[in-house]
Amino acid sequence: MSDATAADTRARRHVLPRVVRQIVRKDAGHLWPIAVLWLSSLVVTVLAFAAESEILAFAIWPVRTVCLYTLAALVVLEDPLAGRDAFWRTRPISLATLLGSKALFLGLVVFVPAVASEALQMTRIDLPSTRLIEIVGLAALWLAATLTIAAASAASANGFVRFVGFWIGAYALATIASYPLWKIIERRHFLELGDPAPTWMSPATGLLLAAVAIGSATLAILGRTRRLGLARFMVAIPVLYLVVASPRENVVLTSTFATDRSLPPETLNATLESVRARTDLDREIVTATFVVSPDPLPVAVSSVRVEGAIEFSDGDRIPVPSRTLFLQSVQQGDAASLLTTTRPLPPVPVSTVLAALPPADSEEFAGRKGTLEIRVEFGVQRIGVLALPFEKGATAMRQDAGFRIDHAALIDGSPNLRLAITSLRQNAGTWHQNDIFLLNRGLEEIAGFSRSSSGSPLSAGLTIPWPRVFFTEIELACEGPISGHRGRWTSPASGGFQRVEGVLGDDWMGGAELVVVDRRYEGVVTQWFRKEGILLWRDRPPR
């Protein structure tokens, strides 16, 4: 090697990393206010999670999102990649060096802190390490894909205003293109009947989206023109979104689903039953048993939707939490699952909890009378309206919206217990967690539901990792002799539903309350909420 060549090689070896650092320093010098805002939003997110402040967590979300996209765009636009007039193009800065510096900036300022923030939040909820790694990995992948798409669209747009215009345009295109799809969804309620595990938010999809973004930006950069690249991009992303998002609509509503067929009102019969559960705080569980008869549906039988209200004679009105009954789940007696069958089902009595009532001597409800009106809908078709006398001097217990504890009953006589907890939620997160436990405040003890397919001992807290949740029904079932809260719990999972079995002491159950903590994560957009509901007060089994 000649001296000149060696010197050049040495120079390159030293100069290139220096150039990368130089560009990163330059970008940081310009973008530090947004970077500080971004990092602050992450800190606030972690603190909000630690403090379980739902308001703060939701309030900081838009700030964090805007900062993320803005940073990704502006750092690229500092040295525009497409077009012919960028200052750096006539300077000794290679494209690889420039891209490397931008990636380094985004990595250091955006990616690593965001992933660390996610990991910090997740470590607070005692996830198994393997699951933690999996979730952090998935969150990191989606964050990387998001950053790549944002940066690539900025590279194609070659200007911040055009970048914003691009996203508005892409969103509008996607909305318009998916409008017919959503009309179907709205009409048929089938989200809650569909496959609860959409496939679009998978690593493969993330990589595919990122690859399309990179490809489109590469064309714009190499072609040194922005218009075509941006147009291509604006069309490609919504189209790709529709392609990858479509599988989640792979629902049970086939053409055989008779949503348009009118059904006679007498299809539905129902009786109101009351199960009194006496404890130190007397409560009463009001249930209604529905019988769909005669066999109304020669096609796919899925569910009926129940909602209603208690109308008091004094005009007060208390809504009954709406819920969906899955007929097959009752028929089978255990895990709720969705039907896609075209086979007619025999009439099945369906029992549902309508209200859990406070003590009879409650001042608020003592002596009041009213009517419980129930509307039952099948798909979009209302198939029954019931008006049942309600003379209980109590109120239906209000559950927080978004999470209901629907079913609590002892089955098969003493001493078996069955819990069914239904949660309907609309999210598309990377994972989902429920902590569900029975709390006996008198004994200051907690009996948790542990999810373990291998039959691990009971532990506090139930974790249901739910990598891809859209509309989900989670049913937890606990069956077995009540002989103590020690024992083995199993949770066979199928079709996206968890079933947990275990044993609890009959004496222990007296005065216990069920607490449900629900946390939801959506990749880099972390959200959580906590719902608590008192479900079960009993000291004797039902008859």
Add this chain to the structure above:
Amino acid sequence: MILTVETHALGRRFGRTEAVRDLDLTVARGSIYGLVGPNGAGKTTTLRMLVNLIRPTSGHASVLGKDSRRLQDRDLRRIGYVGDPSTLPRWMSVGRLIAHCRPLYPEWDDAFCGRLLARFHLPVERKVGRLSRGERVKLALLLSLAFRPELLVLDEPFSGLDPLVREELSQGALELAIEGDWSVLIASHDIAEIERLADHVGYLDEGTLVFSEPLAELQERYRAVEAMLPGTDEPDGSYPESWLDVERAGRIMRFVDRAYDRDKTSHDLRRMFPGIQEHTASAVPLQRVFLAHARESRRKAAQR
């Protein structure tokens, strides 16, 4: 002769428009080459192809011995380019921008940079966005000179500048360039500056290089001719091709002869205007050559 820039049949098309076609251009090492031509002649496109800002659609260009399409960062350390000064990062101060560019060039000359800074009277603390156009051009020039490039490419550096700034640019920068063994390729409308600075001149018209030669030879070859005609009759036949911008005012005829030879011109005049007496020929400023070619081009276009 060592060539810094060499093109062969270089062409660039924008859709249906052929901005540059079959361009054969050479810039010798150590020379200052002025590329002139009317608006839309293809000057900027040519320069941009040479520094790989746009890619040619035909032909080939070699810059510092390398294919222009394959110029890498190490090559760009030897090339200074001053184009549109509005592309300078507006948020940076002058000092910060200099500090940002400095590490990019191993050959950066701090002392030279300091001299240029002083000569151009650039406010170091002021942000680029708050500089005047003239100051931005001077800053762009400083950033392209301070690393002592082997080739300096200037695209309309004098455009929109007042005479004082032009003088500063010319005196301060280009004359400094002349001190070194640098090549300068400059495209400009400012014919006077080109005439003062360049030793080679190329004239580009509608994407075609009409001529390219040393300025001294060009000035030797081009002459402004004036003749008193015997009458006001139209000549027999058309004017020779080498006569440009022929004007007649009564019996006086003026034109620019781009291939002046006293005997040949006299012969042509006598052939077309029998009885004509002697003519006078004088040196032509570059401005006049430019105008003669531009008008000739316009006249031909009108005929088409």
